[in-house]
Amino acid sequence: MEKYDAIIIGFGKGGKTLAAELGNRGWNVAVIERSPEMYGGTCINIGCIPTKKLVHNAEVTQYRKPSSFEQFAGEYRKAIEEKKALTALLRKKNFDNLDSKDTVTVYTGIASFRSPHEVEVKMGDETLLLEGKKIFINTGASTVIPPIKGLEGNPFVYTSTSIMELEKLPRRLVIVGGGYIGLEFASIFTGFGSEVIVLEGGDKFIAREDRDIAEAVKGVLEKKGVTIHLNALVQSIEHNDAGAVITYKDSKSGEEMHLTADAVLLATGRRPNTQDLHPEAAGVELTERGAVMVDDHLHTTTPNIWAMGDVVGGLQFTYISLDDYRIIKDELFGSGQRTKDDRVAVAYSVFIDPPLSRLGMGEDEARRSGRKISVASIPAAAFPRTRTFDQTDGLLKAIVDTETGEILGCTLFCTQSTEVINTVAMAIRAGKDYTFLRDAIYTHPSMSESLNDLFGLIK
Template identity: 30%
Template sequence: MASYDLIVIGSGPGGYVCAIKAAQLGLKTAVVEGRETLGGTCLNVGCIPSKALLHATHALHEAEHNFAKMGLKAETPTVDWQQMLSYKNDSIGQNTGGIEFLFKKNKIDWLKGWGSIPEAGKVKVGDETHEAKNIVIASGSVPSSIPNVEVDNEIVVDSTGALELKKIPEKMVVIGAGVIGLELGSVYRRLGAEVTVVEYLDAITPGMDAEVARNFQKILTKQGLKFVLGAAVQGVSVEGDQAKVTWKSRKDDSEESMTADCVLVATGRKPYVEGLGLEALGVEMTERGQIRIDDHFKTSVDGLYAIGDAVPGLMLAHKAEDEGVAIAEILAGQKGHVNYEVIPGVVYTHPEVATVGKTEEQLKEEGRGYKVGKFPFLGNARAKANHSAEGFVKILADKETDRILGAHIIGPMAGDLIHEVCVAMEFGAAAEDLARTCHAHPTYSEAVREAALALGDGAIHA
């Protein structure tokens, strides 16, 4: 029986980052992982493969729509779907292999297999039981579905199945207008599929700043995606190689249906905790099946902690990473902490959408005085030169103190641009601090500065 200071269950972004940080801080650490490769959902069937397909299909879009405008004369590329999937798989392999290298570098043991916790302080993997002073559950999440919809990952697929389709569908229905549905829907739209997104609510990207969401939908519609909003899916039936999706309008209860070659069920994710033995241990859970934790990630069982998608909060890889670092620091005797007020979110379509902090709707609900600074990418020289001038930057600041409360960007490289606002918020900066910071010209980042200037005397280029 091996003994460790820490055993982490799960090697996704939360788990592997937690393990590496713990090892760096001197803790003897092991990670339990049953997949053939490390990295969890994110690296194997989530973040990384989806971004590879988004990158490849965006390059196709550029060739089809913008190359000729820039004087690049060539035949429109044809799509070799199997080669594109191979490229995607190569991206996965490079990243998962990198995590394995980091484990060896930091002397972290990989306990290969699926783990359970027979009692506090012990983890069973296969026929072997290992002791640990502390255990961190970082088991992640799996796709969730809705009633009367059965996923077969051939015709009716979840996010995992959508990354491995045997062929590009002619017609696809996406159930759910959240991040996953819009990203993968964009991939297949660029590849030529007719894509219809069916959403229960009356707006896409639930929880996003409403103004950004409206503009985002307009841009995606212009790209060819179709939207059916306020629609409650009643079920999906498969006949041969086709699937029929039926929904009712929440407005007038009328029923409609659509037939497609592929239906993507993108209705969110749920914690993956099956097989861990939590019920027998007496671990307290929430009503939503999440592991209940305190402010220091501790469960109701001594020595047992949990992070990431398995616990309440945003289901984001980088949120899990920050929690992994924080709990490793706590277990090493330090003061680990996560600032949940500054967790950015990104949609990796084109244009990208990025957000951090409060939305206007949240500030209104709180009754907080605020002001808005906006700047369109149409006024940004780099964006115009690069055929990327759709969208805008929107910054929200306290009406009295000018402190930045949130930012919402739809436009080129939004997922990277958001982070200068994150750093500013982390240090409690005012919008004027951002406005007075010199930004290189010509860059997309100037649009962020201009939005900050708009909160004061006014933007220069608007």
């Protein structure tokens, strides 16, 4: 049995960063990753990086204005090749970063607990038993496969992972699920010339967002050619030689409808990866949703075991996983004061075209809070920078406490919102009120200067 100071299960952002930190401090570290295609974690292999590369290529394709589907398909094939090259480069870089350290050993195999200090690793025909003083779970999350008739063995059905390996552009793509992941792929494939149909089971489009923002997003996607059906409950996804046959029912009218497609994407949510892990053998408890249960310091129910990243549920973002690493590092080598509760003004972005970025409260939530609020909104087309980009679609919105000046929430549906939202977040973290952004001096022309006008509307 090999003995280690630390065993890290999973090669994601938090895990790989912690492994490097511990290895650099002289700890003897084992990192276990079940797939050689996942060195570096979800983000660089099947998440943030490859999807944003495809987002960029789809936008470039629009500028080139292909005149036929065949030309679109050619652009798409090149984009997939570039995406594969990029992920391979980053995967190797991440692997070499750890493998080059004498203090870190990478095992490629399936990990499962045998006890609070023992982890079994199955590597093909070989099985190893490792012992660790401290163990860190960083196994990520994967697509939820809904119980829909006809999915098993259907060659035309994809997840957000497998569809990025699809080299042939589908003429028609049906996306089951109208959440953020589904919308990103809707924007990507529409940009490459596919006909895209989104089937959302709920009666509200992106229900988490304010209705004016949701309608603005819906309008822009529809203008680009995306068809969105609400109240669409998928009954079955069968297939024949030509493609998939989707049957869905309108939950309001009860009418049953049929669609054909060259490809179907399941964008039906993600759940923590705990399969094969056998956490019960280590006394590690799970939540009702199947996430690893942790406290504010990311301790599991077993004292020497921590968990970080998507496997603990909640916000599933790379930057949250990185902050999880910071919490653990502070406990191991710092004051131990840092916790999950220290996170303030955490923004998120949806990389549709234009991107949607948000932090804090929405308008309804702010009104329910009982505060006196002021709400400002302004079309993206009001700003000169959007016209220099030829990207005038969108809507910007801010919510402020009128008694304290506190910024309660901000939603930016506009070009470059993924960058500008960080300026708003920094102001909130620094304890600044809305006038700080209203009166700041920004470069011109830029999207940042939109904050002058947006917060200038606050009364």
